[in-house]
Amino acid sequence: xxxxxxxxxxxxxxxxxxxVMSLHIGPDGDSLGSCTALKYVLERDLNCNVTLVSCDExxxxxxxxxxxxxxxxxxxxxxxxxxxxxxxxxxxxGDNVRLSAxxxxxxxxxxxxxIINIDHHxxxxxxxxxxxxxxxxxxxxxxxxxxxxxxxxxFDAELSKRLLLGxxxxxGFFTYDGKxxxxxxxxxxxxxxxxxxxxxxxxxxxxxxxLLQFNALLIDNIKFNTEKKFAYSLVKKEDVxxxxxxxxxVRLGIDALRDIEGIDFVFNLxxxxxxxxxxxRSHKVDVSLFAxxxxxxxxxxxxxxxxxxxxxxxxxxxxxxVIDRIGIHKD
Numbered sequence: 001x002x003x004x005x006x007x008x009x010x011x012x013x014x015x016x017x018x019x020v021m022s023l024h025i026g027p028d029g030d031s032l033g034s035c036t037a038l039k040y041v042l043e044r045d046l047n048c049n050v051t052l053v054s055c056d057e058x059x060x061x062x063x064x065x066x067x068x069x070x071x072x073x074x075x076x077x078x079x080x081x082x083x084x085x086x087x088x089x090x091x092x093x094g095d096n097v098r099l100s101a102x103x104x105x106x107x108x109x110x111x112x113x114x115i116i117n118i119d120h121h122x123x124x125x126x127x128x129x130x131x132x133x134x135x136x137x138x139x140x141x142x143x144x145x146x147x148x149x150x151x152x153x154x155f156d157a158e159l160s161k162r163l164l165l166g167x168x169x170x171x172g173f174f175t176y177d178g179k180x181x182x183x184x185x186x187x188x189x190x191x192x193x194x195x196x197x198x199x200x201x202x203x204x205x206x207x208x209x210x211l212l213q214f215n216a217l218l219i220d221n222i223k224f225n226t227e228k229k230f231a232y233s234l235v236k237k238e239d240v241x242x243x244x245x246x247x248x249x250v251r252l253g254i255d256a257l258r259d260i261e262g263i264d265f266v267f268n269l270x271x272x273x274x275x276x277x278x279x280x281r282s283h284k285v286d287v288s289l290f291a292x293x294x295x296x297x298x299x300x301x302x303x304x305x306x307x308x309x310x311x312x313x314x315x316x317x318x319x320x321x322v323i324d325r326i327g328i329h330k331d
Contacts, residue, residue, distance in 0.1 A: 001126040001133075006150045009116055009130050014046055016086035022077050023054035024093050026247040026277075029062060029169030029203065034091040034118075034140040036067045037162035041153055051085070053077065059249045061206045067162055077109070087114045090128060092140035092166075094121030094297040118143055122288050123297030135299075138181045141166025145184050157192025164193040169203065172255065176283060176301055210243045215256035217243075218268060222257065228328060229264040230285075232319075233257060234312050237271040247272070251304075254279040264330065269315050276307040276315040286329045293322045 013019075019042055023031045035052055042048040053075035058068055082088065088109065109115070117128025120137040137143045141163045148155065164185060168174070171181035189195055218233040225231070240250060250270050257266040258281040265282035267290075278294070280287035280303045288303045296305025307315050 004130045019050045020085040026251045030166035033166030139170035155191040160188040160191040160193035161198040164188045232267045235270045
């Protein structure tokens, strides 16, 4: 599978007037940052009409950012007349199923819809008409920084803060994949992004109490495999509902387990009406191998998966069996 060039992608975008994008299911900072950054450039520089939707809500901290208001929340791609758009742009989407809550059921993207796929996930299958996938990049926003530099886009303060959001959040605020993320963050700060006021205060210093309670629950429920040096936690649906958490907020919980002394990787399983959401995190084990075997995907050190029809106990058994079968692959 071969990447198209940034220039090919830009030439296609220059011919488009009506563009549609969607945040991925359970949107995070990189999804919001990359989609709103590209939307900003297309509207500013190419005078495009950009429709940006999200079937899921953001976490409260991300929803407080001004550019989150540019997203039509509660809208699914299946609610739109996709034939009216010149192109569907997929950003930060390791597979196109995560575009829509209904893609897992009966909804299909029209076969003749032109798709541009820009991503950084190792498991991306190059599903676009044009593709640019850099699995060495720490975030989708990082890929966009490279893209915009190559085609000589002007980095103003507004564009820079949107990109900085994804670079900070997808690198765990520079705790992994740090070198390129730090270099690009410095570049964006020099273009006018305010690291403290644009990112740190609203995102890191604005955590709702219910999220901290969820983190405490994950820690209370933790189980250890001392022989293989991993840990995991299970959370029942009634506990998620009691804390009034949305899907995007639940996705953040795994980071509360990531840095346990003496543990090489962690995972969690959280129960919803729609099924089980699972996440892996590590600093030294390739957890994407586990996620891929579970029909999920992601990065080497951060990956996810889900089960539609499964109990927590069944899901736990399946994940443990996959870990045993695949084996632990360290750097």
